[in-house]
Amino acid sequence: MTTEIINQLTENNNLSENLNFLSEKVDGKLVFSSSFGIEDQLITDAIFSQKLENIEVFTLDTGRLFAETYAVWDKTQLQYNRKIKAYYPAANSLEEFVNTNGINPFYESLELRKQCCHLRKVEPLQRALQGATVWITGLRAEHSPNRNELQVLEWDEQYQLYKYNPLLHWTTEQVKAVVNQKGIPYNVLHDQGFISIGCAPCTRAVKAGEDFRAGRWWWEDTSKKECGLHK
Numbered sequence: 001m002t003t004e005i006i007n008q009l010t011e012n013n014n015l016s017e018n019l020n021f022l023s024e025k026v027d028g029k030l031v032f033s034s035s036f037g038i039e040d041q042l043i044t045d046a047i048f049s050q051k052l053e054n055i056e057v058f059t060l061d062t063g064r065l066f067a068e069t070y071a072v073w074d075k076t077q078l079q080y081n082r083k084i085k086a087y088y089p090a091a092n093s094l095e096e097f098v099n100t101n102g103i104n105p106f107y108e109s110l111e112l113r114k115q116c117c118h119l120r121k122v123e124p125l126q127r128a129l130q131g132a133t134v135w136i137t138g139l140r141a142e143h144s145p146n147r148n149e150l151q152v153l154e155w156d157e158q159y160q161l162y163k164y165n166p167l168l169h170w171t172t173e174q175v176k177a178v179v180n181q182k183g184i185p186y187n188v189l190h191d192q193g194f195i196s197i198g199c200a201p202c203t204r205a206v207k208a209g210e211d212f213r214a215g216r217w218w219w220e221d222t223s224k225k226e227c228g229l230h231k
Contacts, residue, residue: 001026001153001162002025004025005021005022005025005026006153008021008025009021009022009152009153009164009166010151010152010153015042015043015046015166015167016046016049016050018166019043019046019047019050019052019055019136019166020050020052022055022134022136022164023050023052023054023055026133026134027133028131028132028133028134029056029131029132029133029134030054030055030056030132030133030134030136031055031056031057031058031128031129031132031134031135031136032044032047032055032056032057032058032135032136032137033058033059033060033125033128033135033136033137033138034057034058034059034084034138035059035060035069035138035197035198036059036069036072036073036076036187036197037138037187037190037196037197038172038175038176038179038186038187038190039138039140039167039170039175040138041072041076041179041184041185041186041187042138042167042175042178042179042184043136043138043166043167044057044076044080044084044184045080045179045182045184048080048082049080055136056085057082057084057085058084058085058086058087058128059073059084059085059086059087060086060087060088060120060121060124060125060128061086061087061088062089062120062121062198062199063088063089063094063120064120064199064200064201064202065199065200066187066189066197066200066203068187068188068189069187069189069197071187071188072185072186072187072188075185076185079185085128087124087125087127087128088124089119089120089123089124090119090123090124093119093123094119094120097115097116097119101115104201106201106202106217107201107219110220113202113217113220120199126159129159129161132159132161133161133162134161134162134163134164135156135159135161135162135163135164136164136166137163137164137165138165138167139165139167139168140165140167140168140169140170140172140175141168141169142170142171142172142212143195143196143212143213150165150168151165151168152164152165152166152168152169153165172195189205192205193205193206193207193215194206194215195212195215196212196213196215196216198216202216202217203215203216204218
């Protein structure tokens with residue numbers, strides 16, 4: 001990663017310009033992981049509307065997503081006329097896990113919840129990132145106290161690639177304003193109090209006065225509620 005690229009991505013706040021610059025200047029595999037949250041939809045629009053064909057947009061279909069998530073996935077592909085690549089859990093491993101532990105074992109213990117997240121998210125992500133040079137994400141610092149330490153551009157030691165978080169310091173209001181202005185498809189659950197939307201059994205709407213992360217794995221301790229995708 002050259003100094004020119006680093007300076008562009010970290011000093012310029014224009015999302016579309018940065019993604020176009022990244023597409024032109026960086027050799028190697030460029031990927032963007034979308035969970036169809038509102039910030040991910042903003043990034044997807046910047047990639048698809050500029051026809052940045054060398055940036056692969058992918059998602060992790062855990063098999064437990066909300067119907068509304070599948071709906072926005074379908075609407076996005078239709079609106080931009082471009083496919084979003086799906087990665088799925090390894091069937092044999094998932095079958096063994098469910099047959100051994102039950103269909104909703106994540107409510108029973110933190111260990112089982114993390115095992116479920118690993119099977120449904122982490123292992124498929126490992127496959128999706130194989131050979132990638134830059135991993136673009138929709139992470140925002142506002143979503144979790146643990147993300148305040150992140151940088152807009154950083155080296156990910158776990159996956160041995162650069163991780164680019166272009167919306168890290170954007171507020172929810174900024175994201176919503178651009179999405180509404182441009183008519184970008186978004187998950188209607190956001191209008192019902194859902195902020196961070198994951199698997200249906202593990203996500204609920206956030207109540208007034210609760211923090212951003214309260215709707216994810218709400219039965220667990222609030223100290224560090226992550227699924228393992230982002231260290």
